[in-house]
Amino acid sequence: MATMTDYQYYFLCFLLYFLSTLLLKSLFKTKNPLNLPPSPPALPIIGHLHLLGPHLFKSLHNLSSKYGPLLYLRFGATRCLAVSTASIATEIFQTNDVTFSDRPPLAFSDKLPFGRYGFFIAPYGNYWKFIKKLCNSELLSARQVEQSRAVRHEELTWFLRKVLESAERKQVLDIGAELMKLTNNSSCRVIMSTRCSDDNDEAERIRQLVKESFEVGAKKAIDVGLRYDEILERVLKQHEESPQIENEDLVDILLKVYQDDKAEFKINRTHLKAFLLGKKRDI
Structure with a gap:
């Protein structure tokens, strides 16, 4: 008599679990107490993943055409809303923006030196709105972008010169690494008027901290944050002692707002x- 293999056994268990779940759901199905939007039939565990094809936008369009412009979808343990009309998007992002625009905090954010004050993890509210307004009106304004043109031109010239020198000497050059340096140096000079990819101790410390930021856990994250604090405090003091009037960088602009007692948000x-830490992690 043939015996059941492990593969057949596990498959049979999964099949029984799947059928039992469908049966129990059909027997004890009740009205949704949360009053959720319409939702296509879902499978146990994977939810609506089986309804997605290779082109996500086409799959969502087909679902919205069948079930309506506002859908409740579940992908594994993740739950989301799919919005397909401008009127409903306005309701979510304007009329009910406080409800939908917040984001869950990191598990250990309250223990970090800068807490939840970073632009990308700050809770939705007056502080986040003020920083967003500051970015649009000052940090990313046409005047500030034009002012950084000379910096970007210098860094691009430096990059092209290094490429030509390597070609003349017939040396191998890692273009990807050099492009990364170009981006880092341009961003750092716009933010705090210093290069972050030079061969000096400060640049190396910044590079190392950025690298560690993506690798550490909760306890070490606190230590990395404190080391960031040391560098950022030194940068702030340097700008306070020698402020730039004509060629203001991002730190100069933030310090002006910090020193303004009549600012919309203190x-x-x-x-x-x-905020600066969030910008450095971007690069």
Whole structure:
């Protein structure tokens, strides 16, 4: 008599679990107490993943055409809303923006030196709105972008010169690494008027901290944050002692807002460091 293999056994268990789940759901099905939007039939565990094809936008369009412009979807343990009309998007992002625009905090954000003051993890509210407004009106304004043209031109010239020198000497050059340096140096000079990819101790410390930021856990994240704080405090003091009038960088602009007692939102030194830390991680 043939015996059942492990593969057949596990498959049979999964099949029985699947059929039992469908049966129990059909027997004890009740009205949704959360009053959720319409939702296509879902499978146990994977939810609606089986309804997605290779082109996500086409799959969502087909679902919205069948079930309506606002859908409740579940992908594994992740739940989301699919919005396909401008009127409903307006309801979500304008009329009910406070409800939908917040984001869950990191598990250990309250223990970090800068807490939840970073622009990308700050809770939706007056502080986040003020920083967003500051970015649009000052940090990313046409005047500030034009002012950084000379910096970007210098860094691009430096990059092209290094490429030509390597070609003349017939040396191998890692273009990807050099492009990364170009981006880092351009961003750092716009933010705090210093290069982050030079061969010096400060640049190396910044590079190492950025690398560690993506690798550490909760305990070490606190230590990395404190080391960031040391560098950022030194940068802030340098700009306070020698402010630039004509060629203001991002730190100069933030310090002006920090020192303005009549500002729409009074930011403190922790706000400054958290915002700069978020910008450095972008690069």
